[in-house]
Structures are given as C-alpha cells and as structure tokens.
Amino acid sequence: MPHTLRQKIADLVLKGELKPGDRLDEHSLAARFGVSRTPVREAIRQLGASGLIEIRPRRSAVVRSFDRAELSEAFEAMGEIEALCAARAAVRMNEAERLRLRALIATSEDISARTDRSAALEMDFEFHGLLHDGARNWMLKTVAEETRLKITPYSAALFTMESYNADLERPHRQHADIAEAVLAGDAERASTLMREHIAQVLISLQKFFDDTAARSDAPKVKGDNR
Ligand SMILES: [Zn+2]
Numbered sequence: 001m002p003h004t005l006r007q008k009i010a011d012l013v014l015k016g017e018l019k020p021g022d023r024l025d026e027h028s029l030a031a032r033f034g035v036s037r038t039p040v041r042e043a044i045r046q047l048g049a050s051g052l053i054e055i056r057p058r059r060s061a062v063v064r065s066f067d068r069a070e071l072s073e074a075f076e077a078m079g080e081i082e083a084l085c086a087a088r089a090a091v092r093m094n095e096a097e098r099l100r101l102r103a104l105i106a107t108s109e110d111i112s113a114r115t116d117r118s119a120a121l122e123m124d125f126e127f128h129g130l131l132h133d134g135a136r137n138w139m140l141k142t143v144a145e146e147t148r149l150k151i152t153p154y155s156a157a158l159f160t161m162e163s164y165n166a167d168l169e170r171p172h173r174q175h176a177d178i179a180e181a182v183l184a185g186d187a188e189r190a191s192t193l194m195r196e197h198i199a200q201v202l203i204s205l206q207k208f209f210d211d212t213a214a215r216s217d218a219p220k221v222k223g224d225n226r
Pocket residue numbers: 124127128171175197
C-alpha cells in the first residue's frame with residue numbers, strides 16, 4: 001500500500017532530511033513515527049529492495065540515491081515496460097477487468113476534482129497494477145512490479161511532497177485516454193499514450209528537482225551541486 005511507513009521514510013530521503021550516505025537509525029525512526037522497531041525494520045528492508053536504501057553487511061542501512069542519468073534510464077525502461085503492458089492489456093483484458101478499469105477512471109475523475117493527493121497516488125498504483133494484470137504475462141508483470149518499486153519513491157514524491165503543487169488533472173486525463181484506447185482494443189495507441197505518460201512523470205520530476213534545488217527542503221539527487 002502506497003502511503004505507508006515505507007513512503008514516510010522514503011519522503012525523508014526525498015526531502016533531503018536524510019542524505020545519501022546517512023545511516024537509517026531504527027530507534028529514532030520508530031520514535032519519530034510512533035511505531036515499534038519491527039515495522040521500521042520491515043520498511044527499511046522493503047526500501048532496500050526498491051534501491052533507495054542500501055543495506056550493508058551487519059545490517060546497517062544507508063541512503064542511496066540515483067543520479068539524474070540513472071533516474072532517467074529507470075524511467076525510460078519503465079516507459080517501455082508499461083507501454084508493453086498497456087498494449088497487451090488492450091487485447092487480453094477480460095470483461096471484469098474492463099469494467100474495473102471504467103470504474104477506476106470514474107473514481108479518478110472525482111479524486112482529481114477534489115485534489116486528493118493521497119487518493120490520487122493510490123489510484124495511480126491501482127491503474128497501473130490493473131494493466132499489469134490485464135497483460136496476462138506473469139514475467140512481464142513481475143518485471144513491471146519490480147521496476148515500479150524501484151522508482152516509486154521518486155514518482156510518488158510528486159504526490160507526497162508538501163512543497164510540490166501537484167497537478168492531478170494531467171495524470172488523470174492521461175490515464176483516462178490510455179483507458180479509452182485499452183477499452184477500444186487499440187494496442188498501438190494504448191502503448192504510445194502510456195510511453196508519453198511515463199515520460200511526463202519524469203519531466204515533472206526533473207522540473208520538481210530543478211525548482212526546489214535551491215530550497216532547504218530540496219530532494220537530493222547525486223550530482224546536484226547547486
Ligand atoms: Zn500513472
């Protein structure tokens with residue numbers, strides 16, 4: 001689930017409160033979020049799998065960071081994988097999934113209208129997850145989910161960072177257009193729109209980094225020396 005302890009810890013990294021090389025201290029994180037050390041340890045383990053955190057021998061966890069080139073390569077790969085899922089889903093989704101997709105877009109319209117950022121983030125997970133399932137290819141789904149997990153701390157920042165004025169209307173419109181192509185069985189259009197959608201997320205993210213680089217709450221990417 002998106003806005004969990006894992007995301008809260010990831011946010012500390014993205015806000016620059018925890019910087020690359022900093023150690024994640026289970027004790028102070030547990031105290032800060034008012035939980036026991038067990039969920040903190042689990043969240044750190046999951047972040048280790050996502051690539052945001054590096055778990056070193058003898059279980060000390062430190063903050064890792066993608067540099068800009070790595071981040072854009074990750075999104076390039078994600079764009080292709082998501083585009084393939086959308087294309088397959090356009091021809092393979094079953095009737096129940098099509099109904100679910102229609103319902104999701106209707107809910108998304110409502111979420112966007114009331115600017116509910118955390119609901120929009122969950123919606124984004126659900127929307128892409130539904131297309132991963134609809135592609136009917138377990139290997140493709142596995143790759144899509146693993147890739148998504150790696151970039152989620154970055155893409156989710158657009159929804160979770162207070163200093164970012166999230167535009168929820170644009171991703172909603174893009175999701176709606178992709179869904180329309182999928183429901184029409186137009187694999188080529190679905191994949192083109194999906195590729196554009198993921199590229200747009202990267203552009204927004206880079207703009208976010210640029211805009212906030214000078215501020216104290218700026219998320220840190222390696223190579224940002226401004
Ligand atoms: Zn999306």
